[in-house]
Amino acid sequence: MKQSAAQSVPGLSGSGYTAGIDIGGTKTLILITDNSGHVVVRNKKPTVQAEHAEAFIEGVFQQLDEVLQEAGLLRHSLIGIGIGFPGAVNPHTGMIHHVPALPLDGVNLLELIRPYYSGPLYLDNDVNIAALGECWQGAGAGSTQMVMVTVGTGIGGAMILNGELHRGAGYTAGEISYFVVDHRPEEAAGSVSSLEFGRYESLASGTGIGEHARRWLHQRAGGAGEQIIAQAGTIEQVQAIHVLQLAAAGDGDAQAIMAEPIGYMAAGLANIVSLLNPERIVVGGGVSESSYYMSELTRRVQQFTPIEAQLVPARLGNEAGALGAVYGVLQTLRTPAER
Amino acid sequence: MKQSAAQSVPGLSGSGYTAGIDIGGTKTLILITDNSGHVVVRNKKPTVQAEHAEAFIEGVFQQLDEVLQEAGLLRHSLIGIGIGFPGAVNPHTGMIHHVPALPLDGVNLLELIRPYYSGPLYLDNDVNIAALGECWQGAGAGSTQMVMVTVGTGIGGAMILNGELHRGAGYTAGEISYFVVDHRPEEAAGSVSSLEFGRYESLASGTGIGEHARRWLHQRAGGAGEQIIAQAGTIEQVQAIHVLQLAAAGDGDAQAIMAEPIGYMAAGLANIVSLLNPERIVVGGGVSESSYYMSELTRRVQQFTPIEAQLVPARLGNEAGALGAVYGVLQTLRTPAER
Structure with missing residues (x-):
């Protein structure tokens, strides 16, 4: 996103779909976008209720599968998945902390998610992905500060x-x-x-x-x-x-x-x-x-x-976060020179 | 300064001296350092009093020449000069604004300084250079945040x-x-x-x-x-x-x-x-x-x-800024890969 956050996504060859998931304390929004960032399917449901981290992540992927089915897609049709959580996420290690709304405090998200999806993953905090979304397609477009x-x-x-x-x-x-x-x-x-x-x-x-x-x-x-x-x-x-x-x-x-x-x-x-x-x-x-x-x-x-x-x-209203999660995936897929 | 601000300065071949100048509202401090960031001469004087930007810059370079003479050096012995000003400085264009203490508001510092020195220049705000100094050799050493x-x-x-x-x-x-x-x-x-x-x-x-x-x-x-x-x-x-x-x-x-x-x-x-x-x-x-x-x-x-x-x-007390100005010069001289 150096220079400006253009709507077009350079550096992606071929076609593909990306999932953006915004997990809130009460609702979870899943968007599937095509290669140019247009939403092809959206789904909002109450956030998974689970006592343990494993069951929680399983529930999220069940919801994702339902959405994918609706769009006639499979997990491996995705070029990547971006997920935002209401907590402090280290996107590099996958560790999450300070997440009072969910049973995830102190877990390693990457380890938990890998059994469900082995492609490119982007994990971050929910407000960070909302900022990313607005900066990509919304009120922050074109701004680097x-x-x-x-x-x-x-x-x-x-x-x-x-x-x-x-x-x-x-x-x-x-x-x-x-x-x-x-x-x-x-x-x-x-x-x-x-x-x-x-x-x-x-x-x-x-x-x-x-x-x-x-x-x-x-x-x-x-x-x-x-x-x-x-x-x-x-x-x-x-x-x-x-x-x-x-x-x-x-x-x-x-x-x-x-x-x-x-x-x-x-x-x-x-x-x-x-x-x-x-x-x-x-x-x-x-x-x-x-x-x-x-x-x-x-x-x-x-x-x-x-x-x-x-x-x-x-x-972008409530879709800013899920769109930002998509953008996070697309950013990780670009070569350094294109960023 | 990615990763950590080491005291040693990689990427500098040969030997050379650098000038760090911290222009305050009342005092101006000039330091000359050797290649490893050690101060070889220091000089503090009341800040130049001048009505116009040109005369002000001329006065600063007169003070620099006196310091250099003390050290047996000439301007062209310097590998670069870093200067901090009490105002909002754009280090890329050299424009300075919001500088109530000095007759420099709205001038282009690079254009004014070029007749006096054609080597590597680093210009910035006075608090920025103090932060850079503390991060290099002082209380911020090793921190990237x-x-x-x-x-x-x-x-x-x-x-x-x-x-x-x-x-x-x-x-x-x-x-x-x-x-x-x-x-x-x-x-x-x-x-x-x-x-x-x-x-x-x-x-x-x-x-x-x-x-x-x-x-x-x-x-x-x-x-x-x-x-x-x-x-x-x-x-x-x-x-x-x-x-x-x-x-x-x-x-x-x-x-x-x-x-x-x-x-x-x-x-x-x-x-x-x-x-x-x-x-x-x-x-x-x-x-x-x-x-x-x-x-x-x-x-x-x-x-x-x-x-x-x-x-x-x-x-680093009052020397933080002038040291940071030196560090700013050294940073600009590194190849991108070494930063």
């Missing part, structure tokens, strides 16, 4: 710097959920554990926005936030989406609620901009579909840092 | 990621002076300009520590901070060094004063650790000489992020 931030239940990050994924010394780079943007010296700092919900995401994630909105509505006296509650049904049913829709429509209460999580998110993104000077930050997740959110976020980031960067919404 | 943070009048940052300097899309990466670690949503965010003192450095730099200490001492009622004032003479004379020395000696007031700037600094470093997962953060500047400061900083960083990184004091 790109940060991807996904805002959903939590907040995740990944970086493509100088045209390459930056994974960090322990393959945990991008753990921006732990960002501190609201430190007050008078507070005693609490300790964090590696599995806990991060401080930044508890303030600024989709979940965080919902919690903040419900707290705000409970605390306000009569009348305030009426429209939001009407939209959702009850205060307890209020989610980020209700507040965002009304904020975009000009509702003052909804905008007041959004000011806090957008301010926190902006502070974190501004810090990324000041540190890395990326060309672009691609924001993924439901909030990025709101142009109100994106324009307020951009305005606030510019208040926090004089360094310029484009903030753009992700374009 | 290293962040350098300098804490002095202001706060600067530079990164070596995957063994290479990360300079950013606009060559301004590392501008951590603008970090926001204390955002309070109820505050209206003020706009920042690119030449203003950054928010982070106003809280956590050496200057910031001094200002905070004097404010703290003015506000405290009788008796508090007595030892600090006695050490400095008057409240107005209190500097970071006085507070740090007494904090290290166990003075409760001095420790109370340090808690705030250390907390802010720690939040910023923790954010770097969470985002980049570096192996090591090298802290430079006067504060890093205090083991009290370094151990408190480490403790607080660990409270903010579960991602591990070593925090170590810089080892």
